[in-house]
Amino acid sequence: MQIFRPGANTIATLLLASLGAIPVLAIGLIYQIAGSAYITDQNVTRNQLVPFSHEHHVGGLGLDCRYCHTSVEKARFAGLPPTETCMTCHSQIWTNAQMLAPVRVSLAENKPIRWRRVNELPGYVYFDHSIHIAKGVGCSTCHGPIHEMKLTRQAEPLTMQWCLGCHRDPAKSIRPREAVFDPGWNPPDDQENSGRKLLAAYQIHTDNLTDCSICHR
């Protein structure tokens, strides 16, 4: 007595095959999602109380990064400018621009401006700006073409994999110290060996760079 229609054979075969296929596909999919902007927030722009434009201040006016991010050479934190820094200029120019109102309020009421963090690392990652600056890792290497950003966005995925990319082979990202703060810097064609020369010059010991204790404590 025939229980199944002829088509059942094909279906059964397909089902059996999918038993093996599905897990593999699932893992691949999850990996793709984990690396995607949806999780990493890469290229995500956060709205700020004050729509500060790096494009204008850095690209246009050519302010040096250190003018605002004062501790970038000294500390783990690059530092965000106190209101007074903004007001050094904006007490003179755009003195009553609407978009600067929060800044004026901040100064007047002595209340700090609250910015939303754009480049966010987990609490257990101990990134130190100063040492990267000192060893010739340029701002734009991690923060991208900041001088072209109207609103600041996270330029890179900031995943561990991405960090390791550089820590495993710094040569391809090291630049001369004098170019560190140049947002428009592009690696020369012979980056590979110029980078290697810089490694030697800046005494960068590559052997321990991927130790867990370099970033985690």
Place this chain on the structure above:
Amino acid sequence: MSPVLDPALPAPYRWIASERASDVEMTQAIADPVFAPVGRAWWIAVLVSLPFVLWFIGSIGWLFYKGIGIWGINSTVVWGVAIANYVWWIGIGNAGTLISSMLLLTRQQWRGSINRFAEAMTLFAVAIAGIMPIIHVGRPIYAYWLAPYPNTMALWPQWRSALVWDFWAIISYLLFSIMFWYVSLIPDLATMRDRTRTRAGQVLYGAFALGWRGSARHWNRLKTLHITMAALGVPLVCSVHSIVGLDFAASLMPGWQESIFPPYFVVGAMYCGFAMVIILALAIRWGLNLQAIITANHFEVMSRILLMASIVMGYSYATEWFMAWYGGQHSDRSVVVFEFTGTYAPLFWALLFCNVVLPQALWFPAVRRSLPALFVICVAINIGMWLERILIIWNTLSHDYMPSVWRSFHFTFWDWSFLIAPLGLFAFLFLLFVRLVPAVSMFDMRELSHKEGAA
């Protein structure tokens, strides 16, 4: 209801206790209980085991919510019931496949009556064992980090860890056992397909029977595959429990760091596994009226294996003590002394009684043939083997190299939960099993019955 094959005593044949057992009778005897309306006994059993299942689920929920601090583990005795359960369940899990494949390889005729449910036991036990290491860790949500998978951290498992070996051993073994079990189930599923009266039954059994027609070619291929898998199964099982043994042996703790562990864990596994098989055989035999198919002779031979295993266990224990003394390490000796006299000494003596002393009763044929006695001994062995596993953990961790932090384990309610509740889950799964598929391999029995000339 009266059994299709009424047990004739004394049994005319060695492995079939019935005047005659034609193919159709054999088939009915095994297949019909599945179709028969659900009996009261089954319902009672389910109602008893279900609360345990819920208890187990609830306990896991609470564990995830509160953290593993709810157990009696402490800064020194960092392992406890979860690990012991793991070793115990995987031990039971090992027996099914081991027994089935060894008997198959050694062409043991009586294999047919027990292999099916022994392998089912394996599946359920291994599944439960697999839960234990996951709930045992501090951050279960990250347990999957033990697997090598592409990830944005660019990290891999640490392959030197016995726990990673465990991970692969359990996965491989579980999947292997499922296939081993299923392959030998296909012809019986076809039988069920062809016996069932309901459309649903036909579709379900039919689908899982994959269109088996019992063609000579099918049988030929099936036998080839089955025997080869059996040949692979034996070393696999041994390696699996050896690896479990390595969890301890690959350390440098006194009382753990012992080369004898892997073999002695394998024997231990077979030991408590066989004991569990006997318990289940008794249950099934009674519950499904299979007295004619699971005969006194079956219990006789299994008891002999138990007896042998108990002697090997005793020998292994003795070896441990001897090596500790012979090795002359202060810490090793001190652990052995602690075993006999320390905090857990009563449990240790109990384990020696259950695993070594009591089974010696099996020297007496009367005991081997008395099913109640056998039942008691098997239960005792299973308790004894659990004690052995927990004591391996407790004794060493409570009494290792640093006397300043010697501490002992204190049972909490939740330790009891994770010890007892899984038994309910196991029983529950087993009850489902006997209602869904034939608990004994029908085609093997037909073959046997022809060989025995009972057909």
Place this chain on the structure above:
Amino acid sequence: MSPVNELPIKGSQFFERSSGALDRRQALSLLATGIATGLAACSKPTEQIIPYVYMPERVVPGQALKFATTLPLSGFGRGVIVTSIDGRPIKVEGNPRHPCSLGATDVFAEAAVLSLYDPDRSRTPLKSGEIASHEAFRLAMQPQLRQMHASSRKGFRRLTRRVTSPTLLRQIDDLLQQFPKAAWHAYEPVDEDSAQAGAVLAYGRPLQAVPRLERATIVVTLDADPLGQGPDQLRNARGFAARRTPHAQGFSRIYSIEAAPTLTGAKADHRIALHPILMGEAAIAIANSMGAGLRQATLPDNVMHFVRQAAADLLANRGAGLVLSGHALSPEASALVHWINARLQAPVDLIEPSDRTAGGREAGTLSHLTRDLQSGTVDQLLVIGANPGYDAPADLEFARHSAQASFRLHVGCYVDETAALSTWHVPQTHELEAWSDLRSCDGTASIVQPLIRPLYSTRTEHEILALLTGRGDASSYDLVQETWRPKAGAGFEDWWTRTLHDGIIAGSTSAAATPGQPALPVVGAAAPESSAMTVLLRPDPSLWDGTFANNAWLQECPKPLTKQVWGNALALNPQSARRLGLTAGDVVTIDADGRRIETTVAVEPGVADGVASLTLGLGRRNAGAIGNGIGANAYAIRTMASPWMIPDVIITKTGRCDEILTTQNVVRTAEDVRELYPLRELSNLGKPKTPPADSLPSLLPERPLPDDGHAWAMVIDASVCIGCNACVVACQAENNIPVVGPEEVARGRDMHWLRVDVYDHGSAAQPKPGFQPVPCMHCEHAPCEPVCPVAASVHDGEGLNVQVYNRCVGTRFCEANCPYKVRRFNFFGYADGEEYANLGFESYRAQKNPEVTVRARGVMEKCTYCVQRISGARRAAERDDRPIGVDEVKTACQSACPTSAITFGDLHQTDSAVNRQKADERHYALLGHLGTRPRTTYLADVRNPAPGFNEDGT
């Protein structure tokens, strides 16, 4: 409610409060918020970054600043250097320039930062328990002040603790000039009264003894504990250590005669237990052996034998022999000790006590005060900083009598037992928030400077006194400067900055007095034999006099010799216990003529027969969420007459039992001690030692270690370790180590990364404890690493065994396989949402070290060799292209250690201290035979027993 609003982490109202002078210290990076949320980790909602409005000078966000200040203990100062990040003081370390710190700290100094952020601190004035304002208080004071001025009445009393602050003393002088009829009383629960009385007997005036252990070859202690916790511990410990390394000139020998075990007794080369009432006899015996010609001392033979040996040794080392007397000795006995030391030209300086006002005014005693209160002649009672409601001797019945005063003001950091007795309570400013000054035991003065603006609206003692003297506007800052401006003379500003920077006031150390020859005191008849039990009181090694009762770190700091935490116990020796039919854990009632307390019995070898010792400082009622109801309050049986020794007590079983919570066991089994705590005798040093089994055969081939870069290692010298626990608490502060609480300790769980094991290599009758601090061994062949399935426990290139918390899944295989059991597991979220008592409060977050991850539940953690410090040093060095300096990195435990027992450094730097230590013949690896190749290794304890002498008189 959570005190978050007061917390500097929240920016706004913080700046509203800014006021000129303090800007530097107020500097509170709001980036801290960023860090704090970072610590909490995981959660996805976008963080906020909150910059300053005005950038404070000198503050670099996230960079540590260090400021010198002074912390009081029993009124005496210990110079410290406090690390502050983003304006939050997070760690206390010693001040090398300060003679009573010498760069080291004690447990109390280390724990001060936690008290600072204690949410139980008092925050607002209270009028008879009701919340009131400072304004209301000022108004309420007016009529009182008027009354005080009206000289008709004489009832204005002021009670403080021991005051050594020059500024405060100056203010007191002013006060007493303004109010001629007022009186000042001082009460210090852990006092030096009998010693001073002794000095009066011997020299005719009170003098304070400053022992110079570094110059002492033979030290005999009569129930004294120079190495034990106390205001002078650090100086003594350093002096002790100076004479206890085999290389040092004249290895010292210590004879300890004591009633109950002390740290000094533990380190002594010869120790004997003696009933406290016989201590005087011992002094007589010694004096007689020097020709004092006093009456025959009545001592048991073995003690007499012991004393003769000690005396002989003392005489043989004239000029380098020293006798020290403890609290419990009678004035006569301590006078006798002065006489003996004079005879020996002992290395001890006598200085003028520093708790006198410039006008020579001396505080009255608490008993006078209570007498006056009783007689109803007191109207206003001002209790400042003291807590007599808790720690006054019971026989004074302070609580009852204080009610006689109509106006009772209490100024204190907590709403404590005394606050409960007062009509007004004013919150006091914490030492780390206040300007003040203090003198240390040797008289050295130093400034107390605030590390942070007061978290709550509190007042300092100075401000309160200023209020009384009608200078309510004066800030403590001005007052302190006023005190020193005349002394500094011209160029005050430079002097001031230098003084603040150095943390001591140059030239303020008191010169040794030359009091002439001491008189030989008349000694009375020997005390009659008594079969009744005597209770001996001791300050608690973790909680001192109870001031620190609400400090969770200290409550969970294992007492050095018993390892008890979260409570105290009545210690008896086995014989006495047997005689009284008691076993450890029995709850007993102590009945001291009518006054009863209940406590738990602990059996501790080494306590003298007929003596039961109990520590002060527990059984608080109003300490706060941490300290309330922990342990038994020994003050309840204490009497003014005999504050340290309560004779003729009746100890009766209640039939109940209670668990004594300990974090570990004292190891007494001979084999274990021999294997784990090798002991050397000075006499047989220099003999060739057997090389330790280094590597064992392995299935796996060797993995060569990189020979460039750094190779960090630690050596711990058991010979000078005094088991004081400074390292334990320092580690806790540095590494954000959570407190687990009594329930968890009872379950056998603890979190200290560093534990100090105690090995008793003596006998039941003659315990000889030795201390062995056990941090992570950082094994080169670490057993914990290969067993980790996710590589959370791995080695880094510099030989550190690192634990990657964020990778850990919590299998605990590493701890199971760790032979040293140095790993700690977060069974619950001890720092992660399941904190004990109030430890989850927001305010405590400010103490957390932002350089160290706060570990989540289910994660294993352990000693990291302070990897954050190593990393910091490495980055600093690499920033300016230089190598890390030799011994530049100091771990928290190392820098805390009063005896420099802990050495840490780089094995690849040939001239590093750690290399020198490893070359020492006493060097050994713990469980070296396991082939784990520990990087943390030890130097064996060395004892220097007198040749051919043994305590048992054989």
Place this chain on the structure above:
Amino acid sequence: MTGTLIAEFQNPDMLCAALRQVKEGGHHALDAFTPYPIEGLDAELDIPPSRIRYAMLAGGLIVAAFAFALQWYSAAIDYPVNSGGRPLNSWQVFLLVPFEVGVFAAALCGVIAFLRSCGLPRLHHPLFEIPGFERATQDHFFLLVAAKQTGGAIRDLRDVLEAAGAAVVTELRQP
């Protein structure tokens, strides 16, 4: 056109007898359907020996090799970490996982090969339409034969089968 018949027998001996006679008669025995494996039947039907085992061997070895390679690559090349001073390529302990995985893979390949060589899954099959064929999985024994290429062979074959004791003989019409 040739005819194929399927004969149903009560017991295996009849089936074997019939099979022998069918072959003597020069007909082709195509297949037999039995409720349990019958010794020697596959020889009679000259079914070629199975090659399942080669598949298993190959599959097992390949996957085991892959597993080892993965360990070696991840531990020694991709992210080398010093774990307890063990060599990066601790091949001795890297042998365990390949063994476990290899055995599993062998079994998996075995099952796949088995299904392919049996043409399973085949839920729909013409034979299922034969009345009474469901007893092939229970207690009856079926023989599938094809008549030789000469006229009247079908009848002859049917006679042979019935003579051999076939209960029912059905002719399959070719689809």
